[in-house]
Amino acid sequence: MKVCKFGGSSVANADQIRKVKKIVESDPQRRVVVVSAPGKRHKEDEKITDMLYTCDALSRKGESIKETFGIIRQRFLEIASELQVAGSLKDSLDEIEQKIAAGAGPDYAASRGEYLSALMIAEFLGAQFVDAQEVVRLTDDGRVDESSYPLVTERLRGEGVKVMPGFYGATVNGELKTFSRGGSDISGAIAARGAMAEVYENWTDVSGILMADPRIVDDPKPIKEISYAEIREMASIGANVFHEEAIAPVKSIGVPINVKNTNDPSAPGTFIVLNRDSVKDPIVGVSGKKPYRKVLIEKFMLNRYPDFPGQVLKLLRSKGLSVDFELKGFDTLTLFVAEDQEISWEQLSEELKRELGADDCRVGSEVAMIGVVGEGLTSNSHITGAAMRALEELEIHVEGLNYGGSPITMLIAVPLRKYQEALKALAKTVAQV
Numbered sequence: 001m002k003v004c005k006f007g008g009s010s011v012a013n014a015d016q017i018r019k020v021k022k023i024v025e026s027d028p029q030r031r032v033v034v035v036s037a038p039g040k041r042h043k044e045d046e047k048i049t050d051m052l053y054t055c056d057a058l059s060r061k062g063e064s065i066k067e068t069f070g071i072i073r074q075r076f077l078e079i080a081s082e083l084q085v086a087g088s089l090k091d092s093l094d095e096i097e098q099k100i101a102a103g104a105g106p107d108y109a110a111s112r113g114e115y116l117s118a119l120m121i122a123e124f125l126g127a128q129f130v131d132a133q134e135v136v137r138l139t140d141d142g143r144v145d146e147s148s149y150p151l152v153t154e155r156l157r158g159e160g161v162k163v164m165p166g167f168y169g170a171t172v173n174g175e176l177k178t179f180s181r182g183g184s185d186i187s188g189a190i191a192a193r194g195a196m197a198e199v200y201e202n203w204t205d206v207s208g209i210l211m212a213d214p215r216i217v218d219d220p221k222p223i224k225e226i227s228y229a230e231i232r233e234m235a236s237i238g239a240n241v242f243h244e245e246a247i248a249p250v251k252s253i254g255v256p257i258n259v260k261n262t263n264d265p266s267a268p269g270t271f272i273v274l275n276r277d278s279v280k281d282p283i284v285g286v287s288g289k290k291p292y293r294k295v296l297i298e299k300f301m302l303n304r305y306p307d308f309p310g311q312v313l314k315l316l317r318s319k320g321l322s323v324d325f326e327l328k329g330f331d332t333l334t335l336f337v338a339e340d341q342e343i344s345w346e347q348l349s350e351e352l353k354r355e356l357g358a359d360d361c362r363v364g365s366e367v368a369m370i371g372v373v374g375e376g377l378t379s380n381s382h383i384t385g386a387a388m389r390a391l392e393e394l395e396i397h398v399e400g401l402n403y404g405g406s407p408i409t410m411l412i413a414v415p416l417r418k419y420q421e422a423l424k425a426l427a428k429t430v431a432q433v
């Protein structure tokens with residue numbers, strides 16, 4: 001059997017939901033459907049989930065939610081009446097509005113988008129609704145609790161199609177709780193693992209995961225196959241591909257994930273698998289993250305002070321700074337610090353000298369970090385050369401290079417102002433290797 005998760009754009013209006021029905025009915029193996037809340041219908045539109053969070057914020061300030069909830073109500077009723085399933089929704093909408101206004105809290109409020117979406121779609125498909133609160137278990141810090149799997153196995157067994165809302169479940173004490181944003185991917189993965197699906201289909205609005213960010217690179221190709229490890233690295237270096245936490249449930253039993261396009265169901269999409277042939281396609285893609293500040297810390301005979309790097313990182317962490325990448329030399333430590341807040345570098349470098357005995361601390365320029373990702377990276381030495389040549393031709397100075405730190409990702413730091421140019425050049429280069 002197959003578990004299919006449909007994202008926000010796939011359930012954004014009645015037309016999209018009709019496509020969902022067609023997809024589900026075209027394959028009898030598609031027996032479990034996990035849905036998001038209606039997402040954006042166009043660029044300026046608002047997601048139902050965002051509006052529900054707004055309602056919660058208004059209610060906590062003691063303000064009326066009538067207007068904002070009215071838009072949510074209208075949107076659901078419009079879709080439901082087009083699909084001719086409006087009857088059951090009215091009472092639920094009244095109850096939800098009342099509870100949010102009475103201070104039910106952000107998890108309850110946000111989860112109702114998925115809840116209503118699943119109720120409506122279950123009725124439209126003539127399927128059984130399974131409430132995620134009864135089967136999906138979260139830890140107190142919002143991660144997947146292992147006790148979900150046997151519950152899911154039990155409830156998703158049997159004939160007929162079942163529809164489950166994504167994004168939420170309950171803590172082991174039965175309290176309703178949501179995952180982090182985009183968490184319906186995780187719900188789909190839990191369902192796929194619990195139901196021992198042959199494939200976990202993740203339906204979106206693109207024909208698979210792209211080799212590079214289409215907002216920067218013209219017409220990047222979809223990736224045919226990518227390993228679980230590669231997708232993790234792509235996500236870590238900034239690609240907005242798939243919820244990171246959605247990999248673990250399916251990876252442990254090797255269920256492949258197939259990312260597909262609701263608007264073009266016959267396109268093969270991307271398969272996320274345990275192992276792939278990296279001889280034919282050594283690199284899967286490029287991705288980038290920014291801005292970072294390059295900071296070089298000097299300590300004579302650094303090797304004699306094995307605790308020094310850890311102490312530096314601890315100090316930075318205590319100030320809310322995160323160091324995503326580091327390079328260690330004989331007497332130097334180069335850190336790439338995520339620059340997502342105001343930082344007094346002068347004060348910090350004084351502190352590093354005074355508290356930790358650093359000899360010097362040089363605060364360098366702003367950089368972007370680009371990752372070239374693929375399991376065939378280290379067995380194809382020409383890729384590094386080709387990447388460096390591509391940057392050299394554009395006179396883009398390499399501010400840092402981490403090759404071999406991970407067997408599947410090469411990290412290249414480039415000046416921030418050259419980020420887009422470098423990403424384009426690297427995407428073009430890896431598409432040719």
Ligand code: ASP
Pocket residue numbers: 007008036037047049050113166167180181182183184185
């Ligand atoms: N609706 C939720 C969000 O917007 C969860 C999801 O769609 O995956 O984050």
